[in-house]
Amino acid sequence: MVRFSDRANNIQPTGVRRMFDMAGDDAVQFGLGEPDFQPPEIAIKAFTRAMEDGKNKYTTTAGLPALRQKIAETWHHLSPSLDESNVCMTMSGTNALLDVFLALLNPGDEILLPEPYFPLYPTDAVICGGNPILYPCLFQNGFVPTIKDLENLVNENTVAILYNFPSNPTGGNVTSDQRDELVDFAQKNDLWIVTDEVYDRIVYDTEHVSFLGAGYDKVIMINSFSKTFAMTGWRIGYILSENDEAMGHITKMQYYVTACSNDAMQYAVLEAMENASDYPAQMCEEFKARRDLICDRLNAMPGVSCHVPTGAFYVFPKVEVPGMNSEEIAMALLKGGVLCSPGSAFGEAGEGHLRFAYTIGREDISRGMDRVENILANLRGD
Numbered sequence: 001m002v003r004f005s006d007r008a009n010n011i012q013p014t015g016v017r018r019m020f021d022m023a024g025d026d027a028v029q030f031g032l033g034e035p036d037f038q039p040p041e042i043a044i045k046a047f048t049r050a051m052e053d054g055k056n057k058y059t060t061t062a063g064l065p066a067l068r069q070k071i072a073e074t075w076h077h078l079s080p081s082l083d084e085s086n087v088c089m090t091m092s093g094t095n096a097l098l099d100v101f102l103a104l105l106n107p108g109d110e111i112l113l114p115e116p117y118f119p120l121y122p123t124d125a126v127i128c129g130g131n132p133i134l135y136p137c138l139f140q141n142g143f144v145p146t147i148k149d150l151e152n153l154v155n156e157n158t159v160a161i162l163y164n165f166p167s168n169p170t171g172g173n174v175t176s177d178q179r180d181e182l183v184d185f186a187q188k189n190d191l192w193i194v195t196d197e198v199y200d201r202i203v204y205d206t207e208h209v210s211f212l213g214a215g216y217d218k219v220i221m222i223n224s225f226s227k228t229f230a231m232t233g234w235r236i237g238y239i240l241s242e243n244d245e246a247m248g249h250i251t252k253m254q255y256y257v258t259a260c261s262n263d264a265m266q267y268a269v270l271e272a273m274e275n276a277s278d279y280p281a282q283m284c285e286e287f288k289a290r291r292d293l294i295c296d297r298l299n300a301m302p303g304v305s306c307h308v309p310t311g312a313f314y315v316f317p318k319v320e321v322p323g324m325n326s327e328e329i330a331m332a333l334l335k336g337g338v339l340c341s342p343g344s345a346f347g348e349a350g351e352g353h354l355r356f357a358y359t360i361g362r363e364d365i366s367r368g369m370d371r372v373e374n375i376l377a378n379l380r381g382d
């Protein structure tokens with residue numbers, strides 16, 4: 001008899017991945033969120049050089065000290081005393097998330113998670129024995145939670161709240177006043193803040209607003225170089241916290257999850273940080289032009305309304321077609337040659353929306369939007 005864990009039996013592939021697997025080659029791809037750029041050339045060269053120089057071994061669990069120190073310094077404007085001991089390298093944001101949940105959650109503990117959510121959050125919480133409790137981030141509130149919504153969900157079992165700004169899938173972002181209120185809420189209820197800031201370098205018209213350095217010492221940041229340097233396939237990220245005790249436990253978890261990050265790659269990322277620090281800003285210029293294009297096109301379509309995001313590379317418009325839910329609309333678009341993700345793939349609060357990742361060139365965006373316009377007009381009978 002073959003037998004698998006309840007965990008394995010109960011976990012499903014994400015809706016985003018299911019749609020991606022169904023798409024034909026000629027579909028315009030607004031599906032997966034990964035930059036269509038290559039990593040900085042100097043980082044690729046440094047990676048090769050490091051391998052040739054013999055950097056092909058295990059590193060310490062927390063990673064290369066010079067890289068961790070460099071990362072700590074990039075956050076000195078918010079927290080000047082940070083140093084390498086406050087940083088643990090991981091093999092991606094995905095790896096970082098698991099380490100942090102493993103370090104914080106006991107069976108029965110509740111963690112407040114945003115909905116619509118990055119699909120790994122609730123499942124990772126369950127894998128780690130926790131109980132995910134979803135708080136709404138709604139279109140009408142700019143995809144930022146209200147304190148009242150949060151207060152209704154917190155109880156004696158709640159140990160942590162995860163914030164994700166800029167957000168995947170909504171592109172929602174916080175002002176510093178909103179951030180202060182969200183920090184106050186966590187502090188009043190003695191909750192850990194897990195702040196997923198993997199899009200901290202993909203922001204437009206504004207400075208990134210971090211939860212670090214906001215005057216609360218129970219903050220743990222998850223970050224990644226996937227989006228910052230367009231290296232999704234390299235798999236490298238980090239965890240950063242001012243809280244030494246948290247870093248100790250998290251680093252222990254990292255040891256049991258992957259032992260350490262990739263040796264040579266850490267030299268490549270250090271090179272990118274030192275000598276290609278303006279690379280994300282260059283990508284952002286292009287992303288911003290794409291954002292403007294896709295928002296203009298979507299907002300001109302009957303039945304569609306799209307918030308203009310100030311970060312990440314997703315739009316999450318409300319799309320109304322009478323009698324159809326978001327999955328049915330996404331399937332109809334897929335048949336017509338456009339891959340996007342149904343809002344319901346990110347939780348019930350995403351119903352009524354579609355997610356488009358604008359990680360393709362402007363010509364392709366225009367071609368895709370022509371198709372969306374025609375298909376929606378046909379479905380709506382406009």
Ligand SMILES: Cc1ncc(COP(=O)(O)O)c(C=O)c1O
Pocket residue numbers: 033092093094095118164167168196198223224225226232236237
């Ligand atoms: C909000 C968010 N967090 C974390 C990740 C994980 O990124 P990675 O595992 O590539 O570092 C992603 C990737 O799409 C994301 O959108």
